Amino acid sequence: MEQGAAGQVQWQGASADAGAARLRLSGDWTLAHHARLTRQLAPLPTPLPPETEIDTQALGRIDTAGASLLHTLLGQERLCAMSQDATALQPAQRALLCAVAEALEAPPAPEAPAGNAVLEVLAHIGQTVLVLGRHLWELLGFIGLVLQTVARLLWQPRRWRLTAWAAHLERTALDAVPIVALLTFLVGAVVAFLGATVLSRFGASIFTVDLVAFSFLREFGTLLAAILVAGRTASAFTAQIGSMRANEEIDALRVQGLNPVELLVLPRVCALLLALPMLSFVAMASGLVGGLLVCALALDIAPTLFVSVVESHVALRHFVIGMAKAPIFAFLIAVIGCLEGFKVEGSAQSVGEHTTSAVVQSIFVVIVVDALAALFCMQMGW
Incomplete structure (x- = not known):
């Protein structure tokens, strides 16, 4: 046919x-x-x-x-x-x-079991806990690698990257002074306004000075500076190292026999270890100035009286406790920012995702560590 x-x-x-x-x-x-x-x-x-x-x-x-x-x-x-x-x-x-x-004649696909809202929520919580555990394990491993590199180079001054350290110090400290000073000045003014509003009802307006001094010397100064650095510097570290990894520059360093941790991580960590304490001091001073200005304008507390109350009522240990937390925050922020940069897989989308992750993790870790430090100091009676 x-x-x-x-x-x-x-x-x-x-x-x-x-x-x-x-x-x-x-x-x-x-x-x-x-x-x-x-x-x-x-x-x-x-x-x-x-x-x-x-x-x-x-x-x-x-x-x-x-x-x-x-x-x-x-x-x-x-x-x-x-x-x-x-x-x-x-x-x-x-x-x-x-x-x-x-x-x-292929067998029909098995029907998906009916969903259980409670089990799905528990499964999601379990997956989140596993992800957090994996992130924590990676962070601890990277911290160990950084400390190992520091211990190896500590007795070899000729291998210290002083030029890179100075450049990163300028970017992380000097360039961040205006934003840190302005923000903490405004927060200090707000805290003083709140104290004046509440304490004036009980005839205790003078204690507004104590409120501002205690809050900024012990907590707010270092915490606000660390949060600003986490958003500004950790993201920069991740974007810089992530772009190098996307362009295969880190692989090129390894081929040349150079250690990426020594070359890229240590200068950033060391710079931030010096930058954040300085920024914390600026934040404390700016917060106190903001509180002093509000007390002078709203409560008729003269600047000399403000300084006298701070000197007589606030012990030096509160300033020391606040400053002691700054290096810890700085180390964690720098390590998290660099680690997320090394996790970039080679695309612009990956750089953006890990930059966001670095900021979120840094702020989260800073707040958690600050809360643990506050509990520890409270239990120790400091």
């Missing part, structure tokens, strides 16, 4: 004279003739009895639509047997029938 002719089905039932039932397939069994073939197959029993003889000598082209009709008509076993018979069909037809038979 010539190519392009419509598919035909000729059925001859079983009889005593003709013998077993016989089915003759001819023409093209394609999507264009699907409706007509469906009408022709409607009266036939599906699937056909196993003893039915199938004549495919005049069968033309077959596509997936025609193969699915043959699957319905013949059944899975008969269609698979036909697809293996090299004398009945051409190789392309046999391959198509075999693929359609396997697809149609």
Whole structure:
């Protein structure tokens, strides 16, 4: 039969004279003739009895639509047997029938179990805890690597990167002074306003000086400076190192026999170890100046009286405690920023994601460590 002719089905039932039932397939069994073939197959029993003889000598082209009709008509076993018979069909037809038979008889996908809101919440919490544990483990490992490098280079002054250290010190300390001073000045003014509003009701306005002095010397000065540095400097460290990793510059350093931790991490860590204590001192001074200004304008407390109250009521240990936390915050912020930079995988999106992660982790760690330090000092009676 010539190519392009419509598919035909000729059925001859079983009889005593003709013998077993016989089915003759001819023409093209394609999507264009699907409706007509469906009408022709409607009266036939599906699937056909196993003893039915199938004549495919005049069968033309077959596509997936025609193969699915043959699957319905013949059944899975008969269609698979036909697809293996090299004398009945051409190789392309046999391959198509075999693929359609396997697809149609594939086991159905198991239904997803009904969701349980409580279990899903617990699973999400568990995944979050695992992620936090992995981040903590990586951070501890990187801290150990940095400390090991410091111990190795401590007795080798010729390998200290003083130029890089000075450049990073300028960026992290000097360039951050204006924003730190302005913010802490405004926060000091706000704290003084709050103290004046509350304490004036009890005739204790003079204690506003103590409130401002205690809060900034012990907590707010270092904490606000650390948070600003975490948002400003940790993100810069991550973006710088991440861009170098994306451009394969860190791999080039390793090929040249240079240690990336020694070259990139230590100058940044050392610079921030000096920068944050200086910024914390600036923050304390600016906060006290903001409180002094509000006390002078709103409470008629002269600047000399303000300074006298601070000197007589606030012990030196509060200033020491506040300043002692600054190097710890600085080390953690620098290490987190550098570690996230080394995690960048090579794309601009990865640089952005790890920069955001560095800022979030740094601020989180700073606040957690500050809270733990406050509890420790309270228990020690300091």
